[in-house]
Amino acid sequence: MFAARNLWVAAILAPLALVVGESAAHAAEPWDLKPNAHRWQDRFGRVVQDVCPAGEGPSRCFLHWIVQPYANVAAGSGALGADGIAAAYGLTATTPGSGGAIVATVLAYDNNTALTDVQAYRTNYGLPTISACAGTLPTPGQSPPCLAVINQNGASSPLPSVDPGWASESSLDIEMISATCPDCSIVIVEANDPGTPNLNAAVNQAASIPGVVAINNSYGGTEGAGDGANTAYTHAGVLVVASAGDQDYMDEGYNNPPSPIAPSYPASDSHVLSVGGTILKQLQGGKRGYVEQAWNEGVVNTANGLMATGTGSGCSTQFAQPAWQSGITFGKCAMRADNDVSAAGDYINSLGSSTGVALYCNACAGGAGGHFTAVFGTSASGPMVAGMFARLQLATTIANDPGWVYRNAASFNDVTVGSNDSATPDCGTIMCTADCGWDGPTGVGTPSAADLLNAQADAGTSPNGSCTPQCTMGQCTKSGSSSGSSSGSGSGSGSGSSSGSGGGSSSGSSSGSIGDDSGSGDDASSGDDASVDAAVEGGSDGGTNNATGKSSGCGCYAVSSDSAANGALLVLSVAGLALVVSRRRKQR
Numbered sequence: 001m002f003a004a005r006n007l008w009v010a011a012i013l014a015p016l017a018l019v020v021g022e023s024a025a026h027a028a029e030p031w032d033l034k035p036n037a038h039r040w041q042d043r044f045g046r047v048v049q050d051v052c053p054a055g056e057g058p059s060r061c062f063l064h065w066i067v068q069p070y071a072n073v074a075a076g077s078g079a080l081g082a083d084g085i086a087a088a089y090g091l092t093a094t095t096p097g098s099g100g101a102i103v104a105t106v107l108a109y110d111n112n113t114a115l116t117d118v119q120a121y122r123t124n125y126g127l128p129t130i131s132a133c134a135g136t137l138p139t140p141g142q143s144p145p146c147l148a149v150i151n152q153n154g155a156s157s158p159l160p161s162v163d164p165g166w167a168s169e170s171s172l173d174i175e176m177i178s179a180t181c182p183d184c185s186i187v188i189v190e191a192n193d194p195g196t197p198n199l200n201a202a203v204n205q206a207a208s209i210p211g212v213v214a215i216n217n218s219y220g221g222t223e224g225a226g227d228g229a230n231t232a233y234t235h236a237g238v239l240v241v242a243s244a245g246d247q248d249y250m251d252e253g254y255n256n257p258p259s260p261i262a263p264s265y266p267a268s269d270s271h272v273l274s275v276g277g278t279i280l281k282q283l284q285g286g287k288r289g290y291v292e293q294a295w296n297e298g299v300v301n302t303a304n305g306l307m308a309t310g311t312g313s314g315c316s317t318q319f320a321q322p323a324w325q326s327g328i329t330f331g332k333c334a335m336r337a338d339n340d341v342s343a344a345g346d347y348i349n350s351l352g353s354s355t356g357v358a359l360y361c362n363a364c365a366g367g368a369g370g371h372f373t374a375v376f377g378t379s380a381s382g383p384m385v386a387g388m389f390a391r392l393q394l395a396t397t398i399a400n401d402p403g404w405v406y407r408n409a410a411s412f413n414d415v416t417v418g419s420n421d422s423a424t425p426d427c428g429t430i431m432c433t434a435d436c437g438w439d440g441p442t443g444v445g446t447p448s449a450a451d452l453l454n455a456q457a458d459a460g461t462s463p464n465g466s467c468t469p470q471c472t473m474g475q476c477t478k479s480g481s482s483s484g485s486s487s488g489s490g491s492g493s494g495s496g497s498s499s500g501s502g503g504g505s506s507s508g509s510s511s512g513s514i515g516d517d518s519g520s521g522d523d524a525s526s527g528d529d530a531s532v533d534a535a536v537e538g539g540s541d542g543g544t545n546n547a548t549g550k551s552s553g554c555g556c557y558a559v560s561s562d563s564a565a566n567g568a569l570l571v572l573s574v575a576g577l578a579l580v581v582s583r584r585r586k587q588r
Helices: 002-026 082-088 114-124 164-180 196-207 378-391 395-400 403-407 449-453 532-537 564-587
Strands: 039-041 047-050 064-068 102-108 146-151 185-191 212-217 219-222 239-243 247-249 273-282 290-294 296-302 305-320 335-338 341-348 357-361 371-376 496-499 507-510
Touching: 039 296, 082 164, 082 273, 082 341, 102 164, 102 196, 102 219, 102 378, 114 146, 114 164, 114 357, 164 185, 164 357, 164 378, 185 196, 196 212, 212 378, 212 395, 219 239, 239 378, 239 395, 273 305, 273 378, 305 378, 341 357, 341 371, 341 378, 371 378, 378 395, 395 403
Parallel strands: 102 185, 102 212, 146 185, 212 239, 239 273, 247 305, 273 341
Antiparallel strands: 039 047, 047 064, 064 371, 273 290, 296 305, 305 335, 357 371, 496 507
16 A cells, blocks of 8 residues: 555656646757747657757758757666667677778768767766867777767868757767767768758768768758759768658648648758658567557647648659669659668657657756756657668678668568658558558668678569568557467568457457567566567577467557556656646646
């Protein structure tokens, strides 16, 4: 009884603690430095804000601050950090390093605390130390790695003016590259502003760096006339990566003024590896321990009109379909189709809390000292992929042969749930809805390091494969509860079955290309459906699984129902946040 009472007290006080913490930290936050930025409450109850608002330039960075409740969080608060990224995508202590590869990231404006920020991030997650490069640029293959910052002309000075939004983006980029490629040296190439000529100059400068294998671009704008003739993102032997954007299918996320009907550029460039975003959900158990769905925050009504946030995708209006995309089902799209691959853009931890991606930055404190905060957006996805392909020594291979990704689609985690067509639904096809094999929001899927290292090209395998889709996270229909067992044998195709007995029980089967979950022995869990491991992972759990608390034949994992206590805590937290939002609006 005493323990239960303490749990409920904690549940009631948790949202209040978040409120007090956010209010105390607000004076030091830079949110008000962006008066024209959108701020809204998303479908998870979080108050979020654009980092790089529209109207500041033709291109904007794809990053959003979580203003409440995670504006100022302690390290290890549950946001997705370097350890979680490594676990989700199979980067282990035995994964080979890059051999001192160089990865560049292109941004607008200066980040004068980049080195301090990335050092703090790497120290917190136990990554190797990184220091400032002894010269203007790193030396290919050098160890330990170093960080260099240059302007769009290749010099270390003068650097552009500082912008807190783009500085936060800069810190995120180098931290995501660090998380997936700890031994990579990094060069930040800073354009004078987000104008197209200056960003073009910065990308060309990045490509000229001796030994650079990948260039990350976490920004973009709606594709338009003239983009098809731009050659700044075409560099033989250098992998150019671009985030797909945060405005849903065909950049339709903003409806006032009327939405553009074109994908985000430069992600739509046929010479670029386009990276979409997923919601990464951590499971309590399972072979991989994570599931993913296409990232979509839904539609909200702001003072600026309807707005939707989610991973970009679309059909180019400027770039012809490249040869390496031939033979794939794109519906009505006969041009270059986005995306190629994807990675985490947002995160839900094992307790069902939507905590986003961890970022350490000084800009997030308005210059009052650095701290960890939480963010989301495809600005996290792009640099994760750039760093991972550099670490796996695949960057040059993919740069010279983009079709390699499609021929090795089986080496990626297939994402089969979710859609990014929410603002003005006019798609409803593979271009905007996750499905088995290739789809617009997530491409061929998210990287699986071990599988990519062992990849064997199979030109006869179509990226539009066949599998049984995952059950939508948090939307599986259940009735009653039961304890039961699941048995079967795993296979390379990931086939298996799961059954339970008891009140309201159900049985079902799942097969897929994500992987198999075979073995023998007992796998006990409490409060979860043990069959989720089999159904979500697309395989079977050999032996006996004992589970209590709930039963699901389709095997989906309810986002906010890990236990009754956690569900109540989440409901109370959201209620507390709603009160805060209402109070803060009245104060304004």
